[in-house]
Amino acid sequence: MFKNPLLLIALTLTGLVALWGIVDTAGLARFSSSMTGVMFTSRGWFIMLAVSLLVILCIWLAISPYGKIKLGQDDDEPEFSTISWLSMLFAAGMGVGLLFWGTAEPLSHFNVIRDYTDNFQAAEHALFITNFHWGLHAWAIYAVTGLVMAYFSFRKGCPTLVSAPIKAVFGQRNWTRAVGWLSDLLAIYAIAIGIGGSIAMGVFQIQSGVESLLGLQNSGLWLAAVIFAVLCLSYILPLMVDLSKGMATLSNTAMAIAGALLIFVLLAGPTYYIMSAITGSIGDYFARVIPHGFQTYTFFDEGVTSWFQSWTLTFMVWWLAWAPFVGVFIARISRGRTIREYLLGVMLVPTFFSIFWFGVFGSVGFFGVLKIDAPIMEVLKSNINDTTFFVLRQLPLSTLTIVATVLAAFLFVVTSVVSASFVLSMFAVGGDLNPPTRMKLIWGAILGALGLVMILSNSIDAVKSIIGLAALPFVFIVLLITVCLLKALKSEEV
C-alpha cells in the first residue's frame, strides 16, 4: 500500500497542512487569507468566466443530441430510484452548508448591500446572490466533473480517477502521465481540505445547537472538542462496512429531517411572506442568473470587491474543492442515466430546492429584520453559528426543531466524511471501486485531523480561506477534463 508514491505524497502533503494548522493555527489562516487574496484579485475574472462557461456547456449538452448518450452501456439501467438518487446527490453536494447558511448568508449580504441601496432592494438582492451561490453555477461545477467521471468510467471502461480522461483521450504519453498524476494529487488535496472545512462547519453548527439547548453561553473549544470526538467515533464504523446501502439510508434520513424542518418553518413562520419571497426570487433568479455569472464588480469600491471575493469567489472555489469528491460520488450513483436526464437532475432539482430553502430560511430572517425588529442582525454579527437557531427559537416547538437541526448536521457531516474517505481511498489505490478498509480508516483519520485544524482556527472566515487556497488549482483540472469530454463526445454517433 505504501509503495504508491501518489498516496505517500498526498498523505504527506495533507498531513503537513494538518500539522502546520495544529502548531500554528493563526499562521496558517493568515497565510491562506493573504494568498487567496492575491489569487482572487488576479484570477477572479477567470474563475467567474470558467464557471459561467460550465453552466452554458451543461445547458447546451442537455439540449443537444449528445443528451441521448447513456452514462454506461446502452442497456444499463439506473441503480437507484430517482428520489433516492436526487436525495443522495443533494446531501453529498450541499449537506451541512444549507443548515449553517440558511438564514446567515442572506442576512450577511443584506448587511453589506443595505449600505448601497434601500432595505427592501437590499433584501431582494441578498436573496438573489445567495441563490446564485447555491444554484446552477455550483451544480454546473459538480455536474461537469461528475459527467466526465461517469462517461469515462462507465462508457469507456476507464478507472474512476481524475487522470483517467486525460490518458484516455490523449494516450499514454509523458505529459499525460505527468499531468494526470498531478491532477489526482490536486484532487486528493482539494477533497481533503474541503471536507476538513465541512467538518469544522458542522461542529460549529452542532456546538451552537447544543449551547442553545443547554442554555450555555460561549462554551469555547471544550464543547467543540467533545462534539468532534463523538463525530470521529461515529464515522469509524461506517468506514469499516460496505457503504452503498448504509450511505443511502443516512443521506435519506438527513434529507428527510432537513425537508421536514423546511416545511415546518414555512408553515409555522409567516407563510404568506415566505411564499411571496420565494415566488419573487424564482423570477429574479432565472431572469438574472446567466448575466450575473459574468459580474466581477470591477468598477465598485474596495468594500464591494472585498465582499465579492470573500463570498462569491470563495463559494465558487469551495464548490471546486468539493467537485472531485461530489463528482465521483454523483458519477457512481448515476450509472445508466442519459446525459440529458443526468444534467437536468443534477442542475435543476437542487437549484429549485436551494431557492426554496433560502427562500424559507432567508425570508424568515428578513421578516425579523424588516417587519418585527427582531435582534437577528446582532446575533449574526456576534455569533454567526447561532443564526439558524435564533430563527428556530422564535417559532413553536423550538427544542424539537433545534434537536432535529443538530441531528441533521451530524448526519450530513458523517455521510460527507465517510463518502470522502471512500473516494480518497479509491483515488489513492488507482481507481479501485472497493478500496481496502485500512486505507479508508487512514483517510478518515487525516480528514479528522484537518477538521480539527479548522475547528482550532475557531473562525468560519479562516476555514473559507484555507479551503480557497487548496481548491484554486482545481479550476484548471476541471477545464482540462472538460476538454477531454468534448473531444471524446465528437467521436460518438448521435
Place this chain on the structure above:
Amino acid sequence: MPINNLIDTLLNIWVFAFIGFLVWLYFKKESDGNKAENQKSDRES
C-alpha cells in the same frame, strides 16, 4: 506596487497560456496510434 503588478501579470500569463493550451488540445488532431488505442479500449468495453 510594482511587485504586485508583476505577480498579477505572471498569474494572468499562466491563465492565458492555459487557455491557449486547452484550445490547442481541443483542435489537435489525434495521432493514428492514439486513435487505434482509443478504438481498442472502446471495443473492449
